[in-house]
Amino acid sequence: MKKILRHRRHPIAHFLVLGIALLAIGFGYTLLSPSNAAIATNARSQAVEEGRQIFLKGCSSCHGLNAEGSTQVPTLLGVGAASVDFQVGTGRMPLANNGVQAMRKKPVYNAEETAALAAYVASLSPGPAIPNAAQLNYERDGNIAEGGQLFRTNCAMCHNYAGQGGALTQGKYAPSLMGVEVKKMYEAMLTGPQSMPVFGDRAISPQQKLSMIKFLKGIDAEKGQGGFSLGKVGPVTEGLVGWVLGLGLLIGVSVWLGAKSK
Amino acid sequence: MTTGKRIGGNVANFVDERTGAGRALKKNLGKVFPDHWSFMLGEVAMYSFVILLLSGTFLTFFFVPSQEEIIYKGNYAPLSGLSMSQAYASTVDMSFDVRGGMLMRQIHHWSALIFLAAMVVHMMRVFFTGAYRKPRELNWVLGVGLLTLGIVEGFLGYSLPDDLLSGTGIRIAEAIIQAIPLIGTYVAFFLFGGGFPGTIFISRIYTIHVLLVPGIILALITAHVLLVWFQKHTQYPGPGRTEKNVVGFPLLPVYMAKAGGFFFIVFGITTFLGAVASINPIWLYGPYNPSQISAGSQPDWYMGWLDGLVRMAPNWETHAFGHTVSWNILIPGLIVPGIMFTGLALWPFIESWVTGDKREHHLLERPRNAPTRTAVGAMALTFTMVTLINGGNDLLATHFGLSINQIMWFSRIGVFVLPPIAYFVTKRICLGLQHKDRDTVLHGRESGRLVMLPSGEFIEVHEPIDQYARYSLTNHEQPAVVELQLEDAHGVARPGSVKEKIRARLSRGMYGEQVQKPTEKDLLELEDGHH
The missing domain is CATH 1.10.760.10 (Cytochrome c-like domain)
Structure with missing residues (x-):
């Protein structure tokens, strides 16, 4: 100790002391500061x-x-x-x-x-958390056929067989699911916004949710099988096209053929 | 004579000597038909039926009419591994794995829509021109039968693929059958072989769809066309056209060429639709499962009015003696359609009873010259349109930002209020057009040429119309009202039966109000020049 003290007036002594003190504070801070x-x-x-x-x-x-x-x-x-x-x-x-x-x-x-x-x-009260990207890998975790089956059982009655949306009572409606962000669809199932029921993880497992999302994304991406889809809303638009385009053209041709004879 | 001609002549001679075909052909090939575009609407229906037979035959090669459950292992990934009926799986396979299968399916379905639409338009033409009058009442009834069978046939075809949409339709059909009082439940059990959906209805519907109904339709079409042949086709009135002649072109070569060409045009347009527009995408609907349903489940348009009626029905039910009478299905599903189709079939007889007109008619009437008939037709169409619109109420709601309840109430009220309005408006329009015709005959047509007289007065010059046009505007009949006879032949007063009173009132309604067509006297007076 005496040996060390003997050097206390050495020109670099106070630099050393200062250095040690700084290091001590530094480490101390690291140890004691919040994790x-x-x-x-x-x-x-x-x-x-x-x-x-x-x-x-x-x-x-x-x-x-x-x-x-x-x-x-x-x-x-x-x-x-x-x-x-x-x-x-x-x-x-x-x-x-x-x-x-x-x-x-x-x-x-x-x-x-x-x-x-x-x-x-x-922070007010616990509830469903926002799913993270790893939870939303529908391409990897979803099964499209199972998703279709689940969708038809649980969702199609309001959202239509191809997720195009549908009418509810008094002007309310189930919106179209085309082009909707994956996370938003997942959250909607989790939380049941507005008229929609909650599909909790016990009723529809996370993997099943991803299957339904995969099914919907499949429809979204499906290139018109058999021609123009006519909105994927069933026979109403088909009837309209049949009358207007189909019969319309045929009547036009009839008039044309009838007029030629004059 | 070339070898070809000689061989052809020998063959023709061989056939003629044994069948006498030569005489029959000579007589019939020269048969004259009048020409008008509206006479081709029935042809569209007939050609569509031929297209249906051809494309349908192709479909039967691949369709498996069985409800046996199998696991799908085909190429369409979104259905892979699902349990479904053979009927559904075979339809999906037909769409994706059979060469040309999708096109054929779509041609078949589009053709069905056009077949029904063409029948309706054809029927409208026949109705509004009075073509159903004696001697053609029976052919009208055949037509109503064809329309009814067409609707049934279409619905059965729509039900065959056993997809989610068609299964829903069958479920509603079952409900309508069950709504028949007393026997409904038993009939439903009988048809479905037990509870719904059972395992046999697809195979039963299949036989009816491919064999029974098309057979009957074919027979009825044959009778329908043969009657036209024997009774001659009606023609529009005009100079040189009478109740005793037919002005037009012979079957050979004009109509053979025209009709033959027209068939291919109909086929072409149907194929075009089948090629570019998707119809009944059953792979998206999914296999039928009674626990599932899709929003916006609709039938094809020809059943849409029926769906609309059911959708607007209030939920009335009566419970008596342990039974339920479902008025909510019975009235819209059976009673109203029954009244509609019975009224349609009976109309020619009702009209001829009211008018007392038992003569033959081969000249058509312009709709404006039969204002009451035209108004009744407009009324019936308005009624059907309101119900059809309500059949699509959910899509109207979502696509036009409306409330489905508002549309329902609009339809419930509109179905009673709008048809009478259509009746009155149409009748007024017809009478207005009669006024215009009278004016045109008496004063000529407006030339659009304004002349300033020396006095400074402006007049529009009316050009007189030629005698042919004048004939066309004045040749129609204006029947008199059938008055109630309150005295018999001997001048003795009689009260008149209730039936006669009803008839007199209806007759007054039908003919009581009409614009007197100009007479020769009117014209002469005018030409004497006080105008």
């Missing part, structure tokens, strides 16, 4: 806070200051991040007007804001 997870938590709570602010401005006038809802408006407690991501991400929420049904439109909030809102609502 990575805690940083993330911090960031999340920041997102939650950000989401809360957006919520208070954009949503609370209907859904209530604590997302508790009212007799007219559903509560958001327990709907989960997936529901927010679906409703806000497809532009259905915030509601443009008080129609029979929220319509798909251009989203009001961007992806970050939507994520913040989702984080806030999820």
Whole structure:
């Protein structure tokens, strides 16, 4: 110790001490400071806070200051991040007007804001989470034939046999599923927006959901088997084409043949 | 004489000496038919039926009429490994794996739609021109029979592939059968061999679709055409055309060439549709499963009005003595169609009873000159259109942003309100056109030439029409109202039966209001020049 102390006035001594002290603080900080997870938590709570602010401005006038809802408006407690991501991400929420049904439109909030809102609502009460990309690999995990079968059993009665959408009562409707983002379809099944029932993972397993999505994407991509599809809505358009184009042409030819004799 | 001619002559002679065909052909090939485009609508229907027979025969080579469940192992991946009936699997195979199968299926289905549509349009032509009047009432009834059978045949064909859509249709047909009071349930059990769907209805429907109904249709078409042959074709009125002649062209060569060519045109247009437009994509509907249903399940258009009637029916049911009478299906599914088709078949007889006209008619009438008939036709078409529109209510709702309930209420009210409106409007239009005809005869047609008189007055010059045009506008009959006879032949008062009173009232409704066509006297007075 004396040996070390003897050098205490050495010209580089105080640099050394300073260095040691800095290192100690550095390591100490590393040891004592919040862990990575805690940083993330911090960031999340920041997102939650950000989401809360957006919520208070954009949503609370209907859904209530604590997302508790009212007799007219559903509560958001327990709907989960997936529901927010679906409703806000497809532009259905915030509601443009008080129609029979929220319509798909251009989203009001961007992806970050939507994520913040989702984080806030999820922080209030547990609910279905937003599925990640690994959960949505329908090409790998889905079975198209099984998906078709499940779709016809569970979905076609509202969405039509080829996912073209269909009418419900009082002006409500099941929207077309063509061109809809995979994640959104998955979330819709998970959360049951508006008139749609919830298809929880116990009723329809995640793999089965992906099968249905694969079936729908298959229809979306199917190149007109047998010619123009006429909208894939069944015999109504076929009848229209039969009368207008088919019989129309034939009557035209009849008139032509009849006129030639004069 | 060349060798070819000699051989041909010998063959013809051989046949003629044994069958007497020469005389019959000589007589019949020169037969004259009047010419008008609207006379070709029935031809379209007939040629479509021939196309149906040809394409249908092709389909029977590959279709398996069995409900036996198999696992699909064909080329269409979205159905791979699913359990389905042989009927469905064979139709999918026919579409994707048989060369030309898809085209043939689509030709067959488009042709069916056109067959029915052409029959309806043909029937409209016959109705609105009064072609069904004596002696052709029976041929009208045959036509109604053909239309009915055509609808049945079409529905059976639509049901054969055993896909989700057709199975739904069969399910509704079963419901309509069950709605027949007392015997409905038993009839349904008998037809389906037990509960729905059972395992035999496809094979039964198949036999009826490919054998029984086409056979009857073919026989009826033959009778229909033979009657036209023997009764002669009606013609539009005009100079030189009377009840006793037929003005037109001979069968050979004019109509042989025309009709032959027209057949290929019909075939060509049908094939064109089959080639470019998808119809009945059963691979998308999926195999039938009674636990499944698709939104927007509709029948083909010729059943659409029936579906529309069922869709607008209120849910009335009566429960009595442990039985249910389903008025909600019985009325729209059986009673209303029964009234529609009975009325259609009886119309010629009703009309001739009301008018008391028992003479033969070979000259057609212009729709405007029979305003009541035209108005009744417009009324019937309006009724059918409202029901047809309601048959597609779900698609109208989604595609035009409407509420399905609003459309239903529109139809429920419209089906009662709109036909009478159509009746009155049509009748007024017809009478208006009669006024115009009268005007044209008396004052000539508007030339569009304005002349300023020295006094400064402007007049439009009317050009007199020639005598042929004048004849065409004035040759029609204007029947008198059948008045109630309140005195008998001896001048003794009689009350008149209820039947006579009804008839007198209907007759007044039919002929009571008409625009008097110009007489020779009217014309002479005008030509004397007070105008």
